[in-house]
Amino acid sequence: MNEPIDNIIARYRGQPGPLLLVxxxxxxxxxYIPAEAxxxxxxxxxxxxxxxxxxxxxxxxxxxxxxxxxxxxxxRAESCQAMRGEQLAEHVQQRLEIGFHQTSADGRFSLEPVYxxxxxxxxxxxMVDGHLYGRVSPVRFDELLAEWQQDP
Amino acid sequence: MSTVVYVSNDxxxxxxxxxxxxxxxxxxxxxxxxxVVIKRNGSRGMFWLExxxxxxxxxxxxxxxxxxxxNLPGLFAADFLHAGAHDLHLGPTEEIPYLKHQQRLTxxxxxxxxxxxxxxxxxxxxxxxxxxxxTMSPAEIVRVVTESGLRGRGGAAFPTGIKWQTVLxxxxxxxxxxxxxxxxxxxxxxxxMLMEGDPFVLIEGMTIxxxxxxxxxxxxxxxxxxxxxHRALNAAIALAYAAGYLGADVLGSGxxxxxxxxLGAGAYICGEETSMLESLEGRRGEVRVRPPLPAVKGLxxxxxxxxxxxxxxxxxxxxDKGAIYYRDFGTGKSRGTLPVQLAGNLKRAGLVxxxxxxxxxxxxxxxxxxxxxxxPLRTVQIGGPLGAYVPESQFDTALDYEALSNIGALLGxxxxxxxxxxxxxxxxxxxxxxxxxxxxxxxxxxxxIGSTRGVEVIDRIMHGMDRDQNLALLEDLCxxxxxxxxxxxxGMAPFPVRSAxxxxxxxxxxxxxx
Numbered sequence: 001m002n003e004p005i006d007n008i009i010a011r012y013r014g015q016p017g018p019l020l021l022v023x024x025x026x027x028x029x030x031x032y033i034p035a036e037a038x039x040x041x042x043x044x045x046x047x048x049x050x051x052x053x054x055x056x057x058x059x060x061x062x063x064x065x066x067x068x069x070x071x072x073x074x075x076r077a078e079s080c081q082a083m084r085g086e087q088l089a090e091h092v093q094q095r096l097e098i099g100f101h102q103t104s105a106d107g108r109f110s111l112e113p114v115y116x117x118x119x120x121x122x123x124x125x126x127m128v129d130g131h132l133y134g135r136v137s138p139v140r141f142d143e144l145l146a147e148w149q150q151d152p
Numbered sequence: 153m154s155t156v157v158y159v160s161n162d163x164x165x166x167x168x169x170x171x172x173x174x175x176x177x178x179x180x181x182x183x184x185x186x187x188v189v190i191k192r193n194g195s196r197g198m199f200w201l202e203x204x205x206x207x208x209x210x211x212x213x214x215x216x217x218x219x220x221x222x223n224l225p226g227l228f229a230a231d232f233l234h235a236g237a238h239d240l241h242l243g244p245t246e247e248i249p250y251l252k253h254q255q256r257l258t259x260x261x262x263x264x265x266x267x268x269x270x271x272x273x274x275x276x277x278x279x280x281x282x283x284x285x286x287t288m289s290p291a292e293i294v295r296v297v298t299e300s301g302l303r304g305r306g307g308a309a310f311p312t313g314i315k316w317q318t319v320l321x322x323x324x325x326x327x328x329x330x331x332x333x334x335x336x337x338x339x340x341x342x343x344x345m346l347m348e349g350d351p352f353v354l355i356e357g358m359t360i361x362x363x364x365x366x367x368x369x370x371x372x373x374x375x376x377x378x379x380x381x382h383r384a385l386n387a388a389i390a391l392a393y394a395a396g397y398l399g400a401d402v403l404g405s406g407x408x409x410x411x412x413x414x415l416g417a418g419a420y421i422c423g424e425e426t427s428m429l430e431s432l433e434g435r436r437g438e439v440r441v442r443p444p445l446p447a448v449k450g451l452x453x454x455x456x457x458x459x460x461x462x463x464x465x466x467x468x469x470x471x472d473k474g475a476i477y478y479r480d481f482g483t484g485k486s487r488g489t490l491p492v493q494l495a496g497n498l499k500r501a502g503l504v505x506x507x508x509x510x511x512x513x514x515x516x517x518x519x520x521x522x523x524x525x526x527x528p529l530r531t532v533q534i535g536g537p538l539g540a541y542v543p544e545s546q547f548d549t550a551l552d553y554e555a556l557s558n559i560g561a562l563l564g565x566x567x568x569x570x571x572x573x574x575x576x577x578x579x580x581x582x583x584x585x586x587x588x589x590x591x592x593x594x595x596x597x598x599x600x601i602g603s604t605r606g607v608e609v610i611d612r613i614m615h616g617m618d619r620d621q622n623l624a625l626l627e628d629l630c631x632x633x634x635x636x637x638x639x640x641x642x643g644m645a646p647f648p649v650r651s652a653x654x655x656x657x658x659x660x661x662x663x664x665x666x
Binding site for chain 2: 016017018019020021023024051054055058059060061062077078079080081082083114115116117118119120121122123125127130131132133134135
């Protein structure tokens with residue numbers, strides 16, 4: 001029994017096509033979709049485990065392990081590439097000492113690639129913990145990093 | 153007398169510090185004992201000027217930008233609240249050339265009104281289209297949309313009215329109106345700006361669509377990367393319900409229309425309409441084989457309208473001002489206006505809505521002022537990651553569906569990403585295949601396997617391994633993907649690759665260090 005997950009299933013099970021709603025709510029609540037959620041969701045929505053697992057793994061947004069305290073989503077798409085986004089990506093990986101799809105050993109940062117944040121007039125762009133940043137230079141990144149590092 | 157000051161609440165403006173500027177203006181005004189009312193609008197789409205601050209004066213709205221918190225003491229000292237002279241003073245907002253020469257129909261209110269205010273929407277011609285539609289029969293509404301010449305702005309450019317007619321003609325116990333707000337193409341942000349800056353116009357457009365085909369339920373399928381738009385839409389939907397514009401009895405007509413936002417989860421393929429429907433139903437976003445068309449058998453197996461945000465948001469003005477008013481803009485078979493998004497390496501990137509027919513060169517140089525880096529522009533990619541690369545020699549091409557198609561390019565959702573002469577086109581071609589491999593839904597082989605093989609073949613070409621054979625193989629692979637893929641992802645990923653090969657072949661042949 002997992003109370004938050006059961007509550008979420010109960011909240012959405014009456015909706016048409018509820019699986020993505022449920023998975024979003026679980027990730028909003030827990031930060032990721034834990035393995036034990038899969039059978040619970042499958043049973044609650046009358047789906048097979050394979051169907052639920054298939055959906056969790058199909059969508060890039062759903063995580064299967066807990067993220068770091070700060071989630072850095074860096075845009076890797078063309079518009080950002082046209083504005084030295086690849087150099088920024090190198091810099092960010094170096095500073096955070098992790099690669100894409102990784103979480104730092106101290107659990108402070110996760111780095112995720114995204115393909116477009118819709119901020120293409122202000123490339124390169126990134127989103128950190130839901131806050132959008134535009135025209136991010138390596139210097140600007142370092143300033144922001146210093147702020148997050150002060151946050152215990 | 154308090155002065156009204158507008159500071160944008162658009163995600164891009166916020167990404168450049170608009171929130172901090174708004175707060176600092178309020179604090180400084182308080183400290184000086186000046187009364188200001190700060191209103192939060194969408195963005196005017198002039199992003200090199202964001203954070204843009206507008207003050208309302210007797211002579212209309214005056215703009216200052218780009219404003220930082222550090223500029224504020226100087227701006228207050230210059231009495232910017234009364235349009236005082238300052239280095240950042242841009243004059244009356246509407247007179248800024250970038251804005252002045254546009255033809256804003258769909259974006260008429262974006263950046264002007266407060267998106268969170270239904271009253272402001274109504275005061276700027278909001279819901280006039282719906283009121284008009286309520287006096288018409290479904291067939292009449294569909295006819296007006298057909299006669300306007302509106303074609304799907306998501307990328308496929310299918311005539312909107314004909315799609316609606318198919319749904320109207322289908323008989324079913326339930327029909328749906330769905331809005332594809334999975335704006336995943338790099339270089340595009342018009343859907344986002346519209347949803348954040350004028351969410352009611354989308355709600356109104358969807359309500360009109362529902363009346364036109366007899367649907368009672370609508371869904372906006374919004375990409376999860378757009379949290380600001382999500383909040384703006386939900387706030388507007390709640391207000392629309394409270395005021396009787398949505399719900400069991402739309403404006404006392406006895407017609408029901410319910411509307412809900414559903415979030416995607418980071419899958420580019422879900423911008424493909426059948427994949428979007430699968431996702432809305434709570435499944436993996438694997439594309440469906442067509443036929444049946446979604447208009448016949450769509451969401452939950454019922455007849456369904458699937459339209460892009462801009463298509464639906466263009467409907468209210470068509471209903472309000474008439475099909476002919478809208479059709480009179482544009483050229484040939486491309487009628488009306490297109491919100492072009494200028495992105496990438498450009499000095500003045502932003503949103504330009506104008507009638508079809510404007511040339512690429514005008515957009516890239518007159519509007520955007522050339523590259524941001526100061527280096528020559530080498531190419532632009534139009535229409536997202538599956539769009540062709542267009543070389544400088546073709547910049548005189550007009551922006552309309554047919555003219556672009558004639559040069560082997562496509563307009564897509566109207567995003568233009570510019571690159572300067574430092575771009576390596578072999579790498580961009582490789583990226584196109586890599587992106588396709590990453591985002592393939594996996595249902596068909598040409599896309600799923602072809603894209604991965606494409607990356608490998610381009611790698612071999614770039615490293616000089618059996619170059620001629622691999623170039624021939626790449627051409628063959630592109631042809632297989634174009635002919636054999638189920639949907640546009642695999643079917644169009646070869647477009648950027650082939651255009652890069654055609655116009656920038658030297659980039660594939662140059663000697664690289666391992």
